[in-house]
Amino acid sequence: xxxxxxxxxxxxxxxxxxxxxxxxxxxxxxxxxxxxxxxxxxxxxxxxxxxxxxxxxxxxxxxxxxxxxxxxxxxxxxxxxxxxxxxxxxxxxxxxxxxxxxxxxxxxxxxxxxxxxxxxxxxxxxxxxxxxxxxxxxxxxxxxxxxxxxxxxxxxxxxxxxxxxxxxxxxxxxxxxxxxxxxxxxxxxxxxxxxxxxxxxxxxxxxxxxxxxxxxxxxxxxxxxxxxxxxxxxxxxxxxxxxxxxxxxxxxxxxxxxxxxxxxxxxxxxxxxxxxxxxxxxxxxxxxxxxxxxxxxxxxxxxxxxxxxxxxxxxxxxxxx
Ligand code: MEV
Numbered sequence: 164x165x166x167x168x169x170x171x172x173x174x175x176x177x178x179x180x181x182x183x184x185x186x187x188x189x190x191x192x193x194x195x196x197x198x199x200x201x202x203x204x205x206x207x208x209x210x211x212x213x214x215x216x217x218x219x220x221x222x223x224x225x226x227x228x229x230x231x232x233x234x235x236x237x238x239x240x241x242x243x244x245x246x247x248x249x250x251x252x253x254x255x256x257x258x259x260x261x262x263x264x265x266x267x268x269x270x271x272x273x274x275x276x277x278x279x280x281x282x283x284x285x286x287x288x289x290x291x292x293x294x295x296x297x298x299x300x301x302x303x304x305x306x307x308x309x310x311x312x313x314x315x316x317x318x319x320x321x322x323x324x325x326x327x328x329x330x331x332x333x334x335x336x337x338x339x340x341x342x343x344x345x346x347x348x349x350x351x352x353x354x355x356x357x358x359x360x361x362x363x364x365x366x367x368x369x370x371x372x373x374x375x376x377x378x379x380x381x382x383x384x385x386x387x388x389x390x391x392x393x394x395x396x397x398x399x400x401x402x403x404x405x406x407x408x409x410x411x412x413x414x415x416x417x418x419x420x421x422x423x424x425x426x427x428x429x430x431x432x433x434x435x436x437x438x439x440x441x442x443x444x445x446x447x448x449x450x451x452x453x454x455x456x457x458x459x460x461x462x463x464x465x466x467x468x469x470x471x472x473x474x475x476x477x478x479x480x481x482x483x484x
Contacts, residue, residue: 174211175258178284182206182266183273183321184349184441184450184476186402187409188387190365190416192315192332194377196384199391200317201327201478203349208264208277210285215259220244220282222262231255239306243279246302247286250294260285267472269355271442275310276318279303297335299323311359313366327478329391342397344479346453348430348462352422353471354446361418361443368417379412386412403436403452410439418444425468433457433464 181202188198218231220240227240232255234241240262248255260282266274280303287294303319315332328336369376386409393401410427413419419427423440430438430451438451453461462473 172213174213174261174285176212176285176289177209178281178286178288179207179209180277180280180284180322181325182208182277183318184347184448185271185317186345186441186450186478187390187405188330188383189317189440189442189444190362190413190418191380191383191387192317192330193313193362193365194369194380195332196380197329197331197387197391198315198317199327199329199387199394200321201476202321202325203272203474203476204325205474205476206265206267206272208262208266208274208281210278210281211261212285212289213259213261215257218244218255218258218260220260220262222264222278224263225268237309239275239279239309240282242309243282243302243306244286246305247283250298250302251290251292253290256286256289258286258289267351267355267448269357269447270351271356271358271440271444271447272349273318273322273442275358276303276307276322279306280319280322296323310357311362313362314358339391340395341479342395343399344477345394345399345402346455346458346475346477348435348451348453348458348465349441349448349474349476350426350430350451350465350470351448351472352420352426352446353469354420354422356420356443356446358443361445365416365418376416379415383409383412399452400436406437406439406450406452407431410437413440413444420445422446422469423449426465426470427451429464429468430461433461435461 181204186199192198231241300323307314427438434457435451
């Protein structure tokens with residue numbers, strides 16, 4: 164876990180936000196198809212606010228200290244602070260905002276969005292201000308645009324709403340019923356993969372052959388619709404083949420990688436009901452659908468196949484994370 168080595172005084176305020184996984188529909192969601200995502204509360208980004216002479220953001224683990232008034236317009240930390248101040252119509256406050264995160268960077272788990280959301284939440288708490296979730300999500304979305312030019316908005320939505328969402332670009336997120344728990348393992352290839360690069364490569368492929376890519380996106384959209392119906396009906400077993408079919412389409416888009424393929428194959432061979440990459444792909448994390456009975460053996464197989472870290476999470480009626 165990342166550590167803060169700063170002041171012993173208690174913070175004025177704190178904020179936090181979870182990581183996220185995309186269950187179905189990444190990349191196609193940028194082009195208007197539906198996607199399903201869920202928060203991962205086992206890993207979180209946190210922000211703490213201390214009184215100071217000027218407004219700074221410090222990310223100790225990233226070795227970054229940003230003085231907000233002097234930071235360039237495209238600095239994500241400074242952008243989030245400025246956006247919150249503009250929304251509340253207040254000047255930059257004399258605060259030291261200290262950011263820590265357990266969410267690996269460039270790993271498909273929404274670390275950028277979670278850090279922005281944590282900064283926003285801490286600032287709102289320090290100002291004793293209320294802001295609707297839709298508005299906070301919209302501010303985080305503005306920062307997401309700095310990370311890659313054409314975000315769908317799914318990452319900011321799921322980390323701010325902190326519940327499973329059915330997401331279509333440009334529309335408010337739809338919460339939906341998860342009839343039975345969905346047990347997942349999340350395994351990290353350990354290979355950082357900035358979203359911007361994978362999204363840019365898919366964009367170039369789409370520009371070169373729009374008909375082929377649109378057909379792939381349509382199939383992914385159909386899979387997301389079938390998955391929603393299965394989740395609402397509690398037909399968890401049906402999700403496995405849908406995850407495998409989604410993974411095959413992501414591979415055709417060119418966003419899988421040998422390391423992801425190795426983990427996905429290892430999970431399937433060890434008894435996972437289905438497996439796919441989650442997020443932008445190329446590196447980062449994959450997810451495997453397991454049962455309580457198969458979770459341990461699949462986790463062991465993922466570690467044997469060189470997973471850097473294996474997390475276990477459950478999306479379900481009793482535990483929405
Ligand atoms: C990244 O978590 C998901 C992508 O679909 C990009 C986006 O939706 O903005 C790859």
